[in-house]
Amino acid sequence: MRVATVDGLVTLFYDRSKELFNQELSREWWNAYCDNDGNSNDDDWKEWDISDECREYWRQRISWQQIIVTDGVTEIPDSTFYNCWNIQRVIFADTVVRIEYQAFSDCRSLVYIKLSINLEYIGMWAFFLCNLSSVFIPSSCRVIRNDAFASNENLSIFSVPQHTELGRDMIQFAALAKSSPFQLRRDGWYEREVNDDMNTWIKNMNHDEVFSLHRACASFQPLKQVLYNIIQEKGLKAFKVKNDVGITPSQYLKENPYTELTEKEIIHDYLMKLMGEVE
Template sequence: MRIQTEEWRRFIPGIRMYRGKKTFFYNGEILWEGDLFWYHRGHTLIYDKEERKSWEVVIVLPGVEVIPESTFFECRKLKTIILSDTVRRIEDSAFNCCMKLESIKLSRNLEFIGRLAFRWCEFLTSIFIPPSCSEIGDEAFLYCTRLLIIHVPLQTRLGNCVIFGTALIQTINQLVDNDILNNWIRNINRAEEYALHRACSSFNPLEEIIHAIVKRQGLQSLKKRNFIRLTPMQYLEANPYTDIEEKKIMKRYILDMMGEIV
């Protein structure tokens, strides 16, 4: 689900159908109180548990800077999260146990992701962390069993067991020290031979850079697999911050080559 910038102006807080899905337009309210880690010891505010379990999309409205602890804990039908670029912090367990969650578009100005923030989001397959994010807490993506595509900036501090139990960590097939693992996460596509992977998995993919690499390496580079068996196009297709398509890259490459021949 893509939202144009001008659309934000029309949104008001509350729950309603939007593009055929039950959508919660969130304005920063406190939705939970009590013990924020153990679900049965706290209780909901404003919306009861059954209502929370019916939301399919959460759109965080402009002006919201913090997603408080456990705000969307166990919203079990939630599939899509879109954060406005004003959001700077996602606190502990904010989206814990959103088991159907498939797609997250993070704020471009996000600075912090708390402990267990996205634990047990079992349908999540990709996450792209912005350069502004300085820290990701312990076990933030614990047991996101389908999570394979993850872009983390080099400067982001990673806690313990950030990706434990994910599809990505299964590609290692061995136990490694936490510091070694965190360094590996940051450097998956750093080798020069994976320049196209790096460009397509970046937080802001640029068509000019992608075209320059494809022109240098040839069309076969679009299908080249890195050591976790992913192609550049798989990164690009999963990236929520771009609408660049493979056919557009191929068309530009072919036209460029024809121009050189002529």
């Protein structure tokens, strides 16, 4: 593994040549965290009563801002990047087939992930308490366990294949969940029996015309004609006005890792079509 600066971010090239999570050192840090009233600012922990080994362990973990998983890695083990709160982006090699239990849990700065197109399994709490706004699950994915994307408060697009098995509380406390037809309990959770219905809604929400922009946004390869139809109906302002789940097509097109189509190209082609210059 090596560390370098890429796009201005301290980047770890993860090749699994070393196991990154140390349970004993992590426990030592958390005990000190609790002893200091939950104070976890970047500098305050340096004064805590912890071993030099623990201090160096933690210094490395909070230094990473981007993770690039290299070709050949097939699995991200349990807790590998747990609580690495400064990671902003993760790009997975297409050799990755499994992301295990809480692998990126509590990476609170994580706003962007590009998943492997061959990914098969996402473990419980894998991306719990991150800051993702859009997630595109590849068609290869068979299983996503409980709470895998819960507590991503800004999550507005969650595209998942029909055949993927979903666990409980998949997008709990996410912006998208607030658009669902299901009522929360007073403690902010759904009733257990609601989860199956919630998962069905997640997989089928794009059939609802209320979410027509989400449907276009959630496509792995969005069809130009679909976007033309939205422009025809709503005008070019459709690319500036937020839809019911709080995201615009232009925001999506800049972030969707599966499309090569840009907003500018769509609008240009559409205008050319109106002028009869393209078929």
